[in-house]
Amino acid sequence: MKKISSGLIFCLLAALLTGCASPTPDLAATVQKAVIETYVALTFAPTATVLATPTPFATPGSTITPTETATDTGVPTETLFPTETLIPIDTLTPQPGATRTLGPLDGTVWQIDLHMHTTCSDGDNTYEEMVQGALDLGLDLIAITDHIVCPDVTQACLNETRLVCIPGQEVSSDQHIVGLGVTQYISPGQPYADIVTAIHNQGGLAIAAHPYTRPWVFDEATLYGIGFDAMECWMSNAEDNQHQIELGAQNNIACTYDSDAHEVLDLGTRYMDCSVPIYNLSDLNSALHSNLCAPRQQ
Structure with missing residues (x-):
């Protein structure tokens, strides 16, 4: 949002x-x-010249032809984005650098925010400004989840040493899906179940973004039936929020609480405290499904 x-x-x-x-x-x-x-x-x-140019998310030497019409299922048309040089990325194993000690080795909590944007898409601040803002707040782990994949931002996130940074994409159609660990662009112009599969095929975690917030509301058959790993549980009404948590638990879908920050000033409005160290997606998935992360909101 x-x-x-x-x-x-x-x-x-x-x-x-x-x-x-x-x-x-x-x-x-x-x-x-x-x-x-x-x-x-x-x-x-896209402009006419973009259509004839390989996109940064295609195999070198290939081209992508956009879909011109939406399907009867309500899946929106794919949009092509400006071309950039592709940076090949084989695996995702974000690790802290030697210059920073990340804990809670001393019993303190890890503070994490899994949803934020940069100027790569519709954010107001650069990657560096968002990271610095996260550091100023004491966050230990962040995920950069722009609406597209910018190779330079992805590479900077993977190389980050000041905190743990997980690259991703918020795949945005009528509803939004956050893919953590996504390093290759995923088109929104396909069924939601296929988007979740595409995220998993990159070794990522699929999170339903603000699923009960208008106008991005998921129907519950989709929300609880296509293999989401987690969903954002943001609801302001405590009773409704508890209902969402219970439905998630019944369907093995964890809750996350994230800022969806589009500028530095949004950081810290909502994040999670986790009682275990989280260095990669495996750690994160385990912590979320073991109920080791709790919401914090300002």
Whole structure:
């Protein structure tokens, strides 16, 4: 989710002029969704020259042809993104550097945030600014989950030594799925079950992003039936939040609590305390499913 900033005013006007903001029972959510979709379309839509150019996420020498129409199942059209040089990445094993001691070897907790954005997609701050903000807050582990994959950001995250950094992607269509450990771009233009499979095929963890928040609400058959490893449990109502936790436990889906920060000022609004050290995805998955991480919110 992205807060509507002054820089997106023209997108808001466009959405209003097209009638997206006509009076409805859920006006705010409708306008916000229209703004985000307009922003993504204007920011990342390909030009004619891009279509003939290999994308950074294709095998060298190949090209990708975008899907032009959505399917009857509501799966949105794939969008091509600006080309960059591909940095091949074989495995994900983020480790802290020798210059920083990460604990809780002394009995303290690890503080982690698994959902944030940079200027790679719709964030307001660079990778370095977000990492520095996380360090200032005392976070031990973060995940960079932009809506696309930028090889330079992915490589910087994998090489990070000041904290543990897990690269990922928030695969964004009508609903959003965070893929932790994703280093190769995953298209949103496919069924959600296939997106989850694609994340797992990269050795990653699939997390349902803000699944009960409008306008990104998952139907429960999808949420609890396609193999999610975890879901974001953000609900402000304590009773509803407990219901979500119980449903997750029944379906072996852990809860995460993350900031979804799009700027440094958003960091620290929501994160988790974990009572064990977490150096990689295996550690993280074990901690989440062993109920060793608890929410913190400011």
